[in-house]
Amino acid sequence: MLLWDETIFSNGEVLEFDYLPEYFVHRDSQMQALRFSLKPALRGMRPVNCLVKGPPGTGKTTAVMKVFNEVKEYTDDVAFVKVNCQIDSTRFAVVSRIYEQLVHITPPSSGISFRRLFEKVIKYLLDSNKTLVVALDDINYLFPEGHADEVMYSLLRAHEQYPGARISVIAIISDVGIPYSFDPRVGSVFLPEEIAFPRYEIAEIADIISNRVKHAFFQDVVSDEALDKVVTYVDRTGDLRIGIDLLKRSGLNAERRASRTVSVEDVDKAYEASRLLHLCRNIKSLSDHEKILLGLIAKDSSLPTGELYKSFHEITGLGYTRFYELIEKMHISRLIDADFSGKGMRGRTRYVAPVYDSEDILKCLE
Ligand SMILES: Nc1ncnc2c1ncn2[C@@H]1O[C@H](COP(=O)(O)OP(=O)(O)OP(=O)(O)O)[C@@H](O)[C@H]1O
Known part of the structure; x- marks a missing residue:
């Protein structure tokens, strides 16, 4: 029998998600590639941008954080910022997070424009003569609404507008099979070293x-x-x-x-x-309206779109255009299947169905 103060865990901390493991193996070539990309920063040069790709839970974030820590041991001239794009999913939120981590002050959430805030970041970098490396973790969350292009464009073209600014990006993509691509304007400045993290x-x-x-x-x-x-x-x-x-x-x-x-x-x-970890994680990142819509779909997956819209509109008061955008977004995020069921008497009817088990979805929504 275990007593109140007895436990079978000798150090439960190592099972927390934010724990950075000392024992990090089977990722030597990826760590080496990251080191090479960051090395120019030690000589005051802009590091090589990276695209770190692989399925969930294959050590991408951990590898990047470990290499950041290694470089920090050598120099104070490089500032490293990791942004969790699942939480900070707009251009303003990303730059707010960067500012907060650099200056250790949380900027106001309104009343200041993106441009003003970004200029403060640049001023900090120029005054301190630091190179900034931004890891955009789970950048996938920025794709559906086009924020990924805006963020990348602002960061990677900063030196054109603010000469002397040195910023590089490590984009971390959790590859769950959803296609993504950057705008050609971004493509012309983002020619990354691609680092694959296989299963x-x-x-x-x-x-x-x-x-x-x-x-x-x-x-x-x-x-x-x-x-x-x-x-x-x-x-x-x-x-x-x-x-x-x-x-x-x-x-x-x-x-x-x-x-x-x-x-x-x-x-x-x-x-x-x-x-259910992944599903719940994805669902947690949805907006309240998206959660309502997903809940309705999970409760009755046989509802034709028209009926679904009616129920959604009754609860949220939102119009058809927004409803349709949300359907599209969840389709892209692979939470729902949205297929045309063919042409009937009333024209094309689009049915939507959850990709995951409805009960599981409802459990995560609880
Ligand atoms: N090679 C490894 N050695 C020890 N622990 C590892 C290794 N790879 C991953 N882990 C552990 O697995 C968990 C997930 O790793 P990590 O967050 O780095 O994955 P990820 O590829 O960034 O995932 P996602 O794409 O879902 O964000 C972490 O707790 C990490 O400590």
Whole structure:
């Protein structure tokens, strides 16, 4: 029996999402490519822009943050800023975040234009003679409304308007199969070094997960069978984040039943929640109107678009154009399927259906 102050976690912190692991392996070539791209900054030159691409949970953000930390050890002349585009999803929000991280003051959310704020960023860089490297993490979230082009254009052409400004970008794309492309105007200034992060092999997953177990739990808490089960689940999606979440939830499940060991059943039970991680993460990033619409679609996927619009309009008061834009956006984000069902008596009727299990969607929306 576990007492109140007893725990099976020796260092649960290593299972938190924001933990930067010391043991970071199987990404040597990618780390090396990042180092080479950033190296010019050590000589006061603009670093090479990068496009870091790969499926979710393959270590992209971690690799970039680790290389940032390495360079910070060498020099104070480079300022590194990571922007989470899922949270900061407009050009203004991105530059606000950059300003906040550089100057350590949160700018007002209104009453100041993008241009004014951007000029403050540039002034800071010129006054301090620093090079700025911006990692735009999960830049995918900026594509649907065209913000990715605006952001990239502003950052990468800054030196034309403000001579002497040195800014480079590491665009991190979580590749979930949705096509994306930059505007040709951006393409002419963004000729990046592309760095691919492929899915991990099962042996690599096993290596990383077992190392995390060693640091997170006391000895012999996680049996080989339970560990294998976690690895099998991670291998299904290729996403290590799911594995780390699984470890944490399995451990908590074991503690809940006052056990000193994590069983295969604890892992199975935890997977119910962990497998929804991505879906819930995507849904969390939607606006309130999008959530309402997705909820309606999940509740009844057989509704023709006209009916769906009526219900949506009743709740939100929004018009058809906006409704249609939201349908398009969620279609692009792969949350819904939106297909023309053919030509009927009333012309073309477009039906929409959720890509994911409706119950799962409703669970994430709760
Ligand atoms: N090679 C590795 N060694 C140790 N831990 C790793 C490794 N790769 C990824 N991880 C862990 O997996 C989790 C997800 O990694 P990370 O956030 O870097 O992935 P990502 O590719 O940026 O994901 P996304 O595209 O979803 O944003 C983190 O907790 C990280 O510590």
